[in-house]
Each structure stands twice: as structure tokens, then as C-alpha cells.
Amino acid sequence: MNSNKQDGRNITLTATELGELWKNYIGETLLDCVYTHFLTNVDDNRIKELLEKAHTITKKHITKLKEIFTEEQFPIPSGFGENDVIKSAPAIFTDKFYLFYIKETARINLFLFSNALTVSFREDIRKYFDECIDDISELYQDSTNCMLAKGLIIRAPFIPIPKTVKFVESNDFLHKLVGKQRPMASTEITGMYVNLNSNQLGKSLMIAFSQVVTSKDIKEFMLKGRDLSQKNVKILQEFLSKDHLPAPQLWDPEVLESKVAPFSEKLMLYHVSLANGGSLLNFGVGLTSTLRYDISLSISKMVADISKFSNDGVNLLIEKGWLEQPPLAADRDELAK
Structure with missing residues (x-):
């Protein structure tokens, strides 16, 4: 395996870095197939733009991951490819679902990329995951704004804003043996x-x-x-x-x-x-x-x-x-x- 020079030292990939890169590649190649099919069946122009953006981000990540694997002499994972998507198949979801899918996938990927960043040590790997977070954060913002603009999202509930700071005074806050819970x-x-x-x-x-x-x-x-x-x-x-x-x-x-x-x-x-x-x-x-x-x-x-x-x-x-x-x-x- 090749190594990366940093601060005058040769640094190979750690187990956590290998694991996160490997897991990321499998997920990105799966999304590549999903977005490929969605794009053949989308009608709404704005949702199509977001699908194209999501697809471009995914392909960008796959390219970078392949470069890292090649440099490290690590076998490129099999993942998913052309044999896993039937482009000619009719749609199984509406455009509205495509938009929801983009938003939810971006949300969970923000969690995953943030975790990957915190268990990475080599500078180039940290930079890669940092760029992934930027990519997905922008996609999440765009898809959420689009859902709001189209009236396709129910906001989280509104509750009263507290007038003062309060502290819990009883274990009833955790559980009531009798009666309605708080x-x-x-x-x-x-x-x-x-x-x-x-x-x-x-x-x-x-x-x-x-x-x-x-x-x-x-x-x-x-x-x-x-x-x-x-x-x-x-x-x-x-x-x-x-x-x-x-x-x-x-x-x-x-x-x-x-x-x-x-x-x-x-x-x-x-x-x-x-x-x-x-x-x-x-x-x-x-x-x-x-x-x-x-x-x-x-x-x-x-x-x-x-x-x-x-x-x-x-x-x-x-x-x-x-x-x-x-x-x-x-x-x-x-x-x-």
C-alpha cells in the first residue's frame, strides 16, 4: 500500500479511514444508480435540476474515491453499476417523492460524513470528507427550500417559547405512575x-x-x-x-x-x-x-x-x-x- 507524506512522515490509511472510504464508495455507487433511473422519469424542471445536482455530486465523490483507492493500491470495491439499474423501466415514484428522497438522503449523509471526518486523521482524507459535507449541506438546503416553496413539507410543530428559565423539581418529569404524562x-x-x-x-x-x-x-x-x-x-x-x-x-x-x-x-x-x-x-x-x-x-x-x-x-x-x-x-x- 502506498503512503501519503505529511509533516515529513509517510502515513498510511488507518482502519477507520479505510472503513469510512469503503462504506462511502458502496453508498455512492448505489445512489448513482438510483439517480440515474430517477432522471429518466422526472417531469418537474426544478426537481430535475436538483436530481442532476445530486447525481453530479455522487459522481464527483466516486471519482475521488477511485483516485484514493488507486493511490493506496487498494482494490476498488465492486459496489453497484450499470447492471444494477434498468434505465428503460417506468417510474415507481412520483416527482414529489424524488424531492423527499433527495432531502432525506442528504440529511442522513450529513450525519455519516460528519462521523467519517471525526475518525479520519490524514489531511487529504479529512479534506475529502469536509468537501463532502459542504456538497451535501448545500444539497440539503436546496431540496428543503424547494419542498417549502412547493408546499410539500409540514414543518416541525410549534410550541410556546418559555418566559423564564426553569429547573425540574420532581421525578414526575421522567415518569408518572398515575395520570397523564407531562x-x-x-x-x-x-x-x-x-x-x-x-x-x-x-x-x-x-x-x-x-x-x-x-x-x-x-x-x-x-x-x-x-x-x-x-x-x-x-x-x-x-x-x-x-x-x-x-x-x-x-x-x-x-x-x-x-x-x-x-x-x-x-x-x-x-x-x-x-x-x-x-x-x-x-x-x-x-x-x-x-x-x-x-x-x-x-x-x-x-x-x-x-x-x-x-x-x-x-x-x-x-x-x-x-x-x-x-x-x-x-x-x-x-x-x-
């Missing part, structure tokens, strides 16, 4: 709102994918995930409803009736796997900001259910021979034989 805190509402959007994206994807996949086991997996997402959405909506707060809109009507697959079953199954990871990340963040016991217990149960479902998906990928192996640490026991 109203949700702003930090808890944030978790509800984000996780509703995340689950609705996943649900819509699995509704669409369940219509077009032909393998029985993958179809059953998609239907199971659809129902799990619906269950989670209902639980989260009920928490908001009890405090008379609005929930984000459903995106199920933006799934069209096509039964023609626009992507390979490998890509669709892997996409759901990535969505599961994003959902677990969102719930984890939400859990850290939640103080009410009843909400924490519900989130913990949802995390357990999603983790089991995610594991089922990984097992399916392995059975199909589709799970690409990330870089591994040396097996010292094996080498010592």
Missing part, C-alpha cells in the same frame, strides 16, 4: 419528527420494492419491513397526537403502481439494509435526547425490532452472495499457525 419536551419532539420522516421514507421504498421484486424470499422481507415501518409510524404519530401536535405527511401515495423493477434485487435489498442503518442511527440520537420513560421504552422496543429485521436482511444478502466484505483486521492467531 407534555413532550422540544428535544423529544425533534426525535419524533426525524424518526417519522425516516420510517416513512423506508416504508415507501419497501412498498415500491415489494411490488417489483420477483424472488419470494425478498418479497416477503420487503412486506415484513413495510408492516414494521407502518407499526413504528403509528406509535410515533400517537405520541404527537396525545399532545395535539402535527406529524409529517405520509408519502405512500407517491408510490406508483408499476410492477417493473428499475433496479436489481441486489440493489433494492442492500438499499433497505442502508435504510435500516439510518433508522437505527436516528433512533439512537433520539433516545439520547429523551427523558420520559414511556417514550424511551417505546424507542428501545422499536430499535430491537429494527435490529432483528436488519439482521434478517443481512442474512439474505449473504445467502444470495451479495454482501461485499469490508476490510478486515489481520487474523493474528491464523498467522501464528
Whole structure:
């Protein structure tokens, strides 16, 4: 493996840098396929512009990642390519969903790129992830502004601004054994709102994918995930409803009736796997900001259910021979034989 000179020293990539670059490449090549298909079926000019921008960013990242892998003499991951997208297939989503997809994908990627930056040490790798954050932040802003302009987004709930600073005086703030629980805190509402959007994206994807996949086991997996997402959405909506707060809109009507697959079953199954990871990340963040016991217990149960479902998906990928192996640490026991 080649090394990068920095401050007079030769620096090879660390395990964390390898892992983040590898993971980023798999995700970017998947998005490249998704945006390629979306662009063949979009009608709205502004949404088309945003899809083109998202696609250009993805291709830019793929090019840079290939340069890094080549320089480091690291085999370029297989990822996804032309065989995983059917350009001639009809649309399975509306233009409105494309816009929602861009925004939600940008939001989760901001989390992922920020994490990648904090576990990178080499200057060129930090610079790459820093540029990725700038790219995706601008895309998030543009897509959010477009959704607002088109009236396609329900803002997070408004609550009264406190008139004074207050401190918690009783454990009832955490949990009441008898009677109604206190109203949700702003930090808890944030978790509800984000996780509703995340689950609705996943649900819509699995509704669409369940219509077009032909393998029985993958179809059953998609239907199971659809129902799990619906269950989670209902639980989260009920928490908001009890405090008379609005929930984000459903995106199920933006799934069209096509039964023609626009992507390979490998890509669709892997996409759901990535969505599961994003959902677990969102719930984890939400859990850290939640103080009410009843909400924490519900989130913990949802995390357990999603983790089991995610594991089922990984097992399916392995059975199909589709799970690409990330870089591994040396097996010292094996080498010592």
C-alpha cells in the first residue's frame, strides 16, 4: 500500500479511514444508480435540476474515491453499476417523492460524513470528507427550500417559547405512575419528527420494492419491513397526537403502481439494509435526547425490532452472495499457525 507524506512522515490509511472510504464508495455507487433511473422519469424542471445536482455530486465523490483507492493500491470495491439499474423501466415514484428522497438522503449523509471526518486523521482524507459535507449541506438546503416553496413539507410543530428559565423539581418529569404524562419536551419532539420522516421514507421504498421484486424470499422481507415501518409510524404519530401536535405527511401515495423493477434485487435489498442503518442511527440520537420513560421504552422496543429485521436482511444478502466484505483486521492467531 502506498503512503501519503505529511509533516515529513509517510502515513498510511488507518482502519477507520479505510472503513469510512469503503462504506462511502458502496453508498455512492448505489445512489448513482438510483439517480440515474430517477432522471429518466422526472417531469418537474426544478426537481430535475436538483436530481442532476445530486447525481453530479455522487459522481464527483466516486471519482475521488477511485483516485484514493488507486493511490493506496487498494482494490476498488465492486459496489453497484450499470447492471444494477434498468434505465428503460417506468417510474415507481412520483416527482414529489424524488424531492423527499433527495432531502432525506442528504440529511442522513450529513450525519455519516460528519462521523467519517471525526475518525479520519490524514489531511487529504479529512479534506475529502469536509468537501463532502459542504456538497451535501448545500444539497440539503436546496431540496428543503424547494419542498417549502412547493408546499410539500409540514414543518416541525410549534410550541410556546418559555418566559423564564426553569429547573425540574420532581421525578414526575421522567415518569408518572398515575395520570397523564407531562407534555413532550422540544428535544423529544425533534426525535419524533426525524424518526417519522425516516420510517416513512423506508416504508415507501419497501412498498415500491415489494411490488417489483420477483424472488419470494425478498418479497416477503420487503412486506415484513413495510408492516414494521407502518407499526413504528403509528406509535410515533400517537405520541404527537396525545399532545395535539402535527406529524409529517405520509408519502405512500407517491408510490406508483408499476410492477417493473428499475433496479436489481441486489440493489433494492442492500438499499433497505442502508435504510435500516439510518433508522437505527436516528433512533439512537433520539433516545439520547429523551427523558420520559414511556417514550424511551417505546424507542428501545422499536430499535430491537429494527435490529432483528436488519439482521434478517443481512442474512439474505449473504445467502444470495451479495454482501461485499469490508476490510478486515489481520487474523493474528491464523498467522501464528
